[in-house]
Amino acid sequence: MENNRGISRKLLSPEREERILAALGDGLRTITELSTELGVSEATIRRDLQSLERRALAARVHGGAVRADSGRGEPLFHEKTNLRAAQKEEIAERALALIEENDVIYLDGGSTVLALARRLGAFRQLTVVTNSLMAASELMESGHKLILIGGEFRPLSRTMVGPLTQPAAEALTIGKAFLGTIGITESGLWTTDPGEAFTKKLIMRRSETVILLADSGKFGRTSLAESGALGDLDIVITDRDLSGEYRKLLKKQKIEVVTQ
Amino acid sequence: MENNRGISRKLLSPEREERILAALGDGLRTITELSTELGVSEATIRRDLQSLERRALAARVHGGAVRADSGRGEPLFHEKTNLRAAQKEEIAERALALIEENDVIYLDGGSTVLALARRLGAFRQLTVVTNSLMAASELMESGHKLILIGGEFRPLSRTMVGPLTQPAAEALTIGKAFLGTIGITESGLWTTDPGEAFTKKLIMRRSETVILLADSGKFGRTSLAESGALGDLDIVITDRDLSGEYRKLLKKQKIEVVTQ
DNA sequence: CAAATTCTTTCAAAAACTTGCAAAAGTAAA
DNA sequence: TTTACTTTTGCAAGTTTTTGAAAGAATTTG
Numbered sequence: 001m002e003n004n005r006g007i008s009r010k011l012l013s014p015e016r017e018e019r020i021l022a023a024l025g026d027g028l029r030t031i032t033e034l035s036t037e038l039g040v041s042e043a044t045i046r047r048d049l050q051s052l053e054r055r056a057l058a059a060r061v062h063g064g065a066v067r068a069d070s071g072r073g074e075p076l077f078h079e080k081t082n083l084r085a086a087q088k089e090e091i092a093e094r095a096l097a098l099i100e101e102n103d104v105i106y107l108d109g110g111s112t113v114l115a116l117a118r119r120l121g122a123f124r125q126l127t128v129v130t131n132s133l134m135a136a137s138e139l140m141e142s143g144h145k146l147i148l149i150g151g152e153f154r155p156l157s158r159t160m161v162g163p164l165t166q167p168a169a170e171a172l173t174i175g176k177a178f179l180g181t182i183g184i185t186e187s188g189l190w191t192t193d194p195g196e197a198f199t200k201k202l203i204m205r206r207s208e209t210v211i212l213l214a215d216s217g218k219f220g221r222t223s224l225a226e227s228g229a230l231g232d233l234d235i236v237i238t239d240r241d242l243s244g245e246y247r248k249l250l251k252k253q254k255i256e257v258v259t260q
Numbered sequence: 261m262e263n264n265r266g267i268s269r270k271l272l273s274p275e276r277e278e279r280i281l282a283a284l285g286d287g288l289r290t291i292t293e294l295s296t297e298l299g300v301s302e303a304t305i306r307r308d309l310q311s312l313e314r315r316a317l318a319a320r321v322h323g324g325a326v327r328a329d330s331g332r333g334e335p336l337f338h339e340k341t342n343l344r345a346a347q348k349e350e351i352a353e354r355a356l357a358l359i360e361e362n363d364v365i366y367l368d369g370g371s372t373v374l375a376l377a378r379r380l381g382a383f384r385q386l387t388v389v390t391n392s393l394m395a396a397s398e399l400m401e402s403g404h405k406l407i408l409i410g411g412e413f414r415p416l417s418r419t420m421v422g423p424l425t426q427p428a429a430e431a432l433t434i435g436k437a438f439l440g441t442i443g444i445t446e447s448g449l450w451t452t453d454p455g456e457a458f459t460k461k462l463i464m465r466r467s468e469t470v471i472l473l474a475d476s477g478k479f480g481r482t483s484l485a486e487s488g489a490l491g492d493l494d495i496v497i498t499d500r501d502l503s504g505e506y507r508k509l510l511k512k513q514k515i516e517v518v519t520q
Numbered sequence: 521c522a523a524a525t526t527c528t529t530t531c532a533a534a535a536a537c538t539t540g541c542a543a544a545a546g547t548a549a550a
Numbered sequence: 551t552t553t554a555c556t557t558t559t560g561c562a563a564g565t566t567t568t569t570g571a572a573a574g575a576a577t578t579t580g
């Protein structure tokens with residue numbers, strides 16, 4: 001037999017894939033539940049879930065799994081995708097006001113920035129640099145000059161991240177960078193993936209103006225990897241629910257806050 | 261019998277093709293089911309499905325098969341030309357035979373290479389480098405490691421091209437590069453766009469084995485930009501209609517020709 | 521910290537797949 | 551029609567993949 005390095009399955013039949021995803025439909029399911037429900041052993045369920053996880057269709061947790069709600073490229077699992085949709089649209093609208101014709105802008109991954117990408121039809125001629133395949137799809141036929149940062153593809157966020165993004169990014173100078181984030185605290189920005197953190201920091205260095213798009217729910221949240229300091233930011237666009245505490249914190253760092 | 265590299269059937273009768281596709285109509289069917297249903301041996305069913313798969317009409321999985329079109333999530337972007345589609349599928353099938361588990365491969369733009377990308381599910385673990393957004397979309401959920409070459413986006417071909425692709429490409433070493441082309445003549449390969457030519461040449465330099473996928477209609481055609489010399493190629497995969505003239509030419513350059 | 525649960529890895533059996541071969545079924549030319 | 555040739559088919563041998571069980575590692579819980 002061939003050496004397959006721990007990858008234990010070639011393909012999952014579409015039928016069972018379908019059934020598992022359906023079973024995962026309503027929240028978290030345990031391995032035992034899935035096993036009895038589909039009439040196969042727990043070992044098999046584990047292998048199936050491995051396959052689904054590898055393709056970013058499900059996320060495993062100790063004892064079970066949840067569906068990776070394919071909400072257009074947002075890394076949210078059991079959590080709601082569109083709970084803050086209204087705020088995100090508002091924030092995108094405000095970000096749009098910061099853009100001028102002929103700008104060179106950078107678009108990060110994340111649903112808030114994607115909402116901004118959808119609005120760029122309002123302009124005639126922009127140079128858009130991005131590491132997000134979602135944003136790129138959105139802008140493919142826009143007529144704007146589109147530059148993709150290469151790198152390793154991260155299925156969960158549908159972005160290119162990691163060290164390979166460096167050489168290409170170093171060759172560019174960006175006017176306004178629009179970034180999203182998982183969380184923001186006193187000590188800086190937070191992201192789930194180290195590769196993503198790497199690329200975010202890189203882009204901040206190469207940008208004249210760094211603009212963070214973060215709804216108020218992001219404040220106070222942390223995650224695995226630190227992806228930049230507050231001092232790296234020039235402008236933060238958020239919604240009106242931002243607490244006074246963070247308002248003060250940003251002010252102290254001389255960061256312009258756009259709200260309302 | 262002729263040597264067909266594992267492809268064991270020339271043609272499937274339209275009548276049985278019809279019957280099998282009808283049987284596949286509603287979801288996944290097992291080989292045994294199909295065998296008893298159509299009254300032929302399982303071996304024959306397997307060969308029939310092989311034929312259907314080769315023409316992208318059905319997808320096989322361990323234990324059975326599903327219809328290709330009924331499955332979810334296929335048509336991401338509409339494919340333009342179905343010109344020479346059969347040849348392209350054949351060529352892709354031969355190209356697939358050159359790939360081994362754990363290879364590092366490069367996929368160029370173009371519909372022939374895209375047909376190859378669609379078949380990569382047959383492997384568990386590949387590293388796929390590409391400058392094609394179509395190929396990337398196809399492989400997003402494949403579980404393969406996917407690396408996108410960054411650069412300026414060229415809408416027509418949905419690829420990243422030009423000088424910006426250089427820094428990222430220079431950082432990689434590719435095992436097998438699968439390239440398409442607009443035309444191929446005595447003096448080399450031809451492409452419509454200088455930026456695309458630049459990137460093709462770059463990739464050839466970074467690849468151990470350069471494999472050109474070109475149906476016989478490409479031979480003798482030129483275009484705006486020269487994108488490489490014949491000497492840069494190691495293998496050419498084409499269809500059986502290749503004229504003796506070009507056969508000789510490739511032989512003289514010590515290029516392996518895979519046909520039929 | 522230990523017990524209980526869950527996960528990963530390994531193994532062997534079962535199921536499914538591929539390939540080579542020879543017989544059967546087609547096809548085309550004489 | 552016969553003959554020579556090609557293609558398809560079913561079988562069988564050999565290979566690969568999937569699966570469930572079990573042992574040991576890792577994680578969670580009390």
